[in-house]
Amino acid sequence: MTKTYKSFYLIDKIIKSIKSQFPKKCSCGKVFHNFKDFIENTSLPAPQSLQIFDCYDIHEILSLRNCKNCHSTIAIRCMLDDIDKKVLLDLIKKDIKMNNLEEDEFLQLFRNEVIKCATRKNNYEK
Ligand SMILES: [Zn+2]
Secondary structure, X not given: OOOXXXXXXXXXXXXXXXXXXXXXXXXXXXXXXXXXXXXHOEEOOXXXXXXXXXXXXXXXXXXXXXXXXXXXXXEEEOOOOHHHHHHHHHHHHHHHHHOOOOHHHHHHHHHHHHHHHHOOHHHXXX
């Protein structure tokens, strides 16, 4: 059983904002029909810590991935409104402090959880 963190409760909203970005078309013409399709047909650029957010700001970009077809970089945006962003940021800070985690460690965890939840069968089908 995965440990749940306070900030994880906003994941549903993040996923909704991610889903609204599909279908998405790469500059090479490849169409990603949904988020799962996108995860399966892109790869993380190295170094892995390139993007997401830091603890001082939620960046517009949640994750950058490379198209497996043409290697272009494609951004997934975190389209939360400003209030949700503030709440999320506060919760992330609390999670890190209360669980004695490294910032990077937690943000990786958070991103992995978003991807895990978003690619669950009943979640990626429209
Ligand atoms: Zn492409």
